[in-house]
Amino acid sequence: MGSSRDYQAEGIVLRHGVIGERDKIVTLFTRDEGKFSAVARGARRPGSSLGPSVEMLTYGRFQCVRRRALDLITQATILDSFSNLKTDLWRMSCGLYACELVDSSTVDGAPNRPLFEFLLEALMEIDRAGCDDTVLRFFELRLLDHIGFRPSLGCCVSCGASLRPVENSLSAAMGGALCPDCARSCPDAKALSVSALKVLRFWLECRLDVARRVKMETALSCELEEHVYRFVRNVLQRDIKSRAWLVRLRSEALLTSTSEASTIPRWFEAE
Numbered sequence: 634m635g636s637s638r639d640y641q642a643e644g645i646v647l648r649h650g651v652i653g654e655r656d657k658i659v660t661l662f663t664r665d666e667g668k669f670s671a672v673a674r675g676a677r678r679p680g681s682s683l684g685p686s687v688e689m690l691t692y693g694r695f696q697c698v699r700r701r702a703l704d705l706i707t708q709a710t711i712l713d714s715f716s717n718l719k720t721d722l723w724r725m726s727c728g729l730y731a732c733e734l735v736d737s738s739t740v741d742g743a744p745n746r747p748l749f750e751f752l753l754e755a756l757m758e759i760d761r762a763g764c765d766d767t768v769l770r771f772f773e774l775r776l777l778d779h780i781g782f783r784p785s786l787g788c789c790v791s792c793g794a795s796l797r798p799v800e801n802s803l804s805a806a807m808g809g810a811l812c813p814d815c816a817r818s819c820p821d822a823k824a825l826s827v828s829a830l831k832v833l834r835f836w837l838e839c840r841l842d843v844a845r846r847v848k849m850e851t852a853l854s855c856e857l858e859e860h861v862y863r864f865v866r867n868v869l870q871r872d873i874k875s876r877a878w879l880v881r882l883r884s885e886a887l888l889t890s891t892s893e894a895s896t897i898p899r900w901f902e903a904e
């Protein structure tokens with residue numbers, strides 16, 4: 634039996650940094666303890682048994698010791714290393730984007746089990762079947778839901794009227810959809826097509842593997858991207874660094890499965 638300071642946590646490595654020549658500081662998002670950072674001693678040493686388990690985008694079981702300052706990770710077992718995801722630049726970038734979104738929208742020590750399961754499921758799905766704009770939009774939208782900022786799409790958020798099947802609007806500042814009358818007096822309102830409203834409502838109710846079956850025209854995809862990211866930006870009050878990288882990758886059409894994840898983008902290196 635370990636001491637009362639020992640505990641075990643199953644979690645996903647969101648990011649890591651370096652301490653000294655041999656150690657790493659690892660930020661985990663765990664099922665039961667929420668997010669926390671801990672020191673993985675010796676993890677940077679060649680051949681360290683701890684090293685592979687504390688790589689980013691790894692799901693593992695971590696044996697930890699509570700300390701007054703940062704806790705210590707003493708042992709770890711990899712539960713899923715998401716190997717397909719890590720050997721494909723696009724998939725890996727999407728996975729890192731998902732992790733950065735979760736990291737940016739959570740605080741230390743506040744467990745959010747539904748969000749944890751959601752992130753895990755998303756990484757498994759990206760690892761299994763790849764990632765596209767639909768998966769990214771779905772992830773952003775449902776992340777908002779899991780952190781308490783579910784867009785309100787049932788009725789007009791201003792007057793409460795039911796939304797008719799016409800062009801309505803969406804306001805990130807108001808937290809949801811607006812009828813045409815109310816949209817006129819809301820500077821933040823952006824046009825919301827009937828199709829976009831339908832897709833958003835559908836995504837708020839379904840699972841990722843079902844959501845990704847929605848095939849859409851580029852115009853609708855762009856509209857959804859703009860709407861959902863405005864919500865994300867409004868809630869987090871900051872840009873997500875890795876998003877610019879994703880946009881660049883997409884525009885350079887590096888989306889083939891043969892891309893090699895040989896270099897880690899700069900935004901993702903240890904601070």
Ligand SMILES: [Zn+2]
Pocket residue numbers: 789790791792793794811812813814815816
């Ligand atoms: Zn209204």
